[in-house]
Amino acid sequence: MPTSDNAFRTALALIMSMDSALLSIVILSLQVSLIAVFVASLLALPLGAALALWRFPGRNGVIIALNALMGLPPVVAGLCVYLLLSRAGPLGEWGLLFTPTAMVIAQVILVLPIIAALTRQQIEALHAEYAEQLNSLGLSRSRMIPTLLWDARFALMTVILAGFGRASAEVGAVMIVGGNIDGVTRVMTTSIVLETSKGNLPMALGLGIILLALVTMINAIAHIIGETAKRRLG
Amino acid sequence: MKKATAFITLGALGLTFSGSLMAADDYITLASTTSTENSGLFDAIIPTFTEETGIEVRVVAVGTGQAFEIGRRGDADSLLVHDTAGEEQFVADGYATERLNVMYNDFVIVGPSDDPAGISDSESVTDAMQRIAESASPFASRGDDSGTNRAELRLWEDAGVTPKGEWYRELGSGMGPTLNTAAGMDAYTFTDRATWVAFENPQDLTLLFEGDEALFNQYGSLLLSEERHPDLKHDLAAQWHEWLVSEEGQQAIADFEVDGQQLFFPNAE
């Protein structure tokens, strides 16, 4: 059994060596997850806000579906994207299977429900506070969306980070649609699976430590930016 | 803060673009098995091929069952798998036009070093498997329709054993995870030699049975049908297919060693 001490030493050695293969894996992991979170946010923030503001038949169904999709198993998302992008699938002509783009698409599907559902909650709470004032100012509901999103920005930052956490941690979807191709679609999590399957547990754990450190760093940066801005804006 | 976010995002987008631009156009996607990938064979032979032809080979390592499915859907340009019966069926079904023997290695049975079923002195693999079943010693099976799994199931049949019961554990995992699990539960398991030799977490597992001709594990390369999937990179895939059985390709396979041990034996006709 690898001791955790062993794994830490492996992680340290990996970082010290600045191995170019490792570096490209780290960069690809960050690219895929950050782009996926960015795209998902573009769609999910307005969607969540709209769900908070509009009442329409079937609204509860949509909310329940979004909440349920927060628990969508990554493998299922991966499988759906696989069937979609496969040559034999409807979007096969695009030739996107086993590319980083396919991984981004799969992660967008995983992250979007989380951001949309949590945004809906945040915006609904803020809207309860703002509604009378904004109505008094004569705002239409669609004009309220950017106002509410901007004023909820600190809470939404946490929401987006939750989405990033899901994207950077998942392996099931990127494994299926990316194929874990060395130098092309291999990311941190699929490398960890590969090393585990080789029985190279210290290496797998070492990569895990690096991934955790990276995610911690990004969360710390976001937290510091958020806290500073919050202190400035009250 | 808005600026910072925009900056990070643009940076990330830019990197992706440069990343995809860097990738060579001349590449094929090869669906192959975890045993070849995990043992490190591809890391050893593909650079030689790429150097000679300028063609990059991107390996998607999956179970043989999934590799066939990827091939049927046209999601890979070439297949290198180890299930001769399945491969012949694949050709018969019209998904591939040609199947060639490339190399073989062999399967072995590993298990806890105290060998509770006493298989180490078995006369044949069927004998060994009968002993495991009779003593109801824990046995970890891949259970994932991979080439290894299919070979294992054929051998149970030959041994006249229906693998069922508390002792027989279908894991539904790749070779590596199955070895990890077998090591954890002190179970016997059926593995290809290459993965076993390269495996780094054996714990109390040890090689207990090997050498029966029935454990022969043949790998074949499939040339996919141009008729069925005209969009694939058939020209490049054909070069790979032919290189594997060429003198250089066969030599590269023979030269691959782990811990001074040759793992794959070229046998192209």
Add this chain to the structure above:
Amino acid sequence: MNVHHTPPVAALELDSVGFIHRGHTLLKPTSLRLTGCQRTLIMGPNGAGKSLLMRLAHGLLTPTSGTVRWQGAPPAQAMVFQRPVLLRRSALDNLTYVLAIHKTARQRRKAQAMSALEKFGLAHLAKRPARVLSGGEQQRLALARAWLLNPQVLFLDEPTSALDPAAIKAVEDAVLEFHHSGTRIVMTTHDLHQARRLANDVLFLHNGELLEHTPVDEFFTTPSSPEAGAFIRGELVW
């Protein structure tokens, strides 16, 4: 900006306006008419329906019976709430925000917002986050925001109930300033002294029922309902 409104402010008519919520009658059918550039104070004990009446008049709520009607085009309106709802941005940005909504040209927004801040004594706080301002400053910022809307009718819902005397004075001065520039004032309060200082006429509500609509002097000297009398004598708890 804020020129005198020479045309008379449209009259507001409430015709048998009632409001029932979950089976409870919160406002009995009420008819009234507000005209000219008056300072109307809505008075009554807590729970009398003052805020409700004001929200119905401003259009934030829809009556469950009766109609709210403006004679002619509905005039520009603004409302100041008991607890100001300020956006999570700087004081200045809170003001440029409403100018943006009302399609003021981008290059004119900042100057207009600054002059409103100056008018309400907040210029030195322009860059401060609105939500860290004191209660009095926040309410003045809400008034500055209303000022930029150039309203013909200004609704105020207990705007001074949480403020200290100096801040109350500032808000009352602002109310008179609005009135002076031709804005009709409709304001709720439970402060008798404030009503004496600010009102032209008084609406007195009790238990969801409008009992009086009289000029301020008459209300304080000869209230026509026993409830109003008790209220003036401080016998009705609010």
